[in-house]
Amino acid sequence: MTQRNEIPSGSPPKNRQVMLIYYSFSGQTGVLLNRLSAGLKDQGVEVFYEKLKPVKHLRFPVGSILRTYLMMFATLLRRRVPIQELSDKCKQEYDLIILAGPTWSYNPSGPVLSFLDRDGREVLGGREVLPLISCRGYWKVHWWGLQKKLEKCGALFSNLIAFSHPNPEPWCTIGVFLKIAGKNPERSGFIGKYYNHFGHSNEQMEEAYSFGVQIAESLKNKTPLSAINFKTDLALP
Numbered sequence: 487m488t489q490r491n492e493i494p495s496g497s498p499p500k501n502r503q504v505m506l507i508y509y510s511f512s513g514q515t516g517v518l519l520n521r522l523s524a525g526l527k528d529q530g531v532e533v534f535y536e537k538l539k540p541v542k543h544l545r546f547p548v549g550s551i552l553r554t555y556l557m558m559f560a561t562l563l564r565r566r567v568p569i570q571e572l573s574d575k576c577k578q579e580y581d582l583i584i585l586a587g588p589t590w591s592y593n594p595s596g597p598v599l600s601f602l603d604r605d606g607r608e609v610l611g612g613r614e615v616l617p618l619i620s621c622r623g624y625w626k627v628h629w630w631g632l633q634k635k636l637e638k639c640g641a642l643f644s645n646l647i648a649f650s651h652p653n654p655e656p657w658c659t660i661g662v663f664l665k666i667a668g669k670n671p672e673r674s675g676f677i678g679k680y681y682n683h684f685g686h687s688n689e690q691m692e693e694a695y696s697f698g699v700q701i702a703e704s705l706k707n708k709t710p711l712s713a714i715n716f717k718t719d720l721a722l723p
Contacts, residue, residue, distance in 0.1 A: 508586035509538040509597040525698020547668035567596030589621035606639035619648040644712035
């Protein structure tokens with residue numbers, strides 16, 4: 487890892503700094519990060535944001551069943567989604583980089599894959615990275631592929647945060663599919679009995695806040711992130 491400048495003797499300690507690099511399609515990754523970053527900030531950590539922006543805007547919902555099928559087929563093949571150039575913030579040094587995004591058909595999202603291909607080595611190489619996954623399930627396959635990409639970039643990582651939508655299967659998959667297509671499954675007389683809410687729960691949001699507090703304490707005390715238990719009843723099911 488690149489060495490940081492030593493703080494001169496007698497100078498006040500520098501606040502820990504964390505960069506959040508993320509993509510959020512439906513907004514669920516974004517709301518998790520909002521709560522996690524609140525936990526970091528409440529412990530005095532400086533937080534910086536870099537949202538990955540597709541060159542061609544991706545609309546949510548996509549608007550039809552057919553378009554949803556086509557999108558899922560393309561994401562199953564790990565199709566990249568070109569992104570705009572990153573800001574200069576990504577060239578700075580941070581105590582930690584959190585890379586966050588949703589699961590698309592068992593894989594990291596197209597914008598995140600594009601970021602890793604084009605910018606991963608320059609931005610993440612030799613730096614500590616904590617991945618955060620937002621998914622309806624199947625995070626293990628996503629994580630397996632993401633690890634390979636992070637290793638290729640030279641990133642350092644020792645832990646993982648993953649939140650799965652709390653609805654039971656197969657209703658979660660059916661509900662998410664219909665939601666992406668522009669439907670409202672939670673209002674359906676039949677499906678709504680089993681799928682009553684899209685996305686993550688309020689309890690998961692508060693768990694994300696708790697994780698932010700724990701990450702901040704780890705950074706301030708210089709303890710390894712691997713020591714934090716992110717596998718709880720509300721995460722990594």
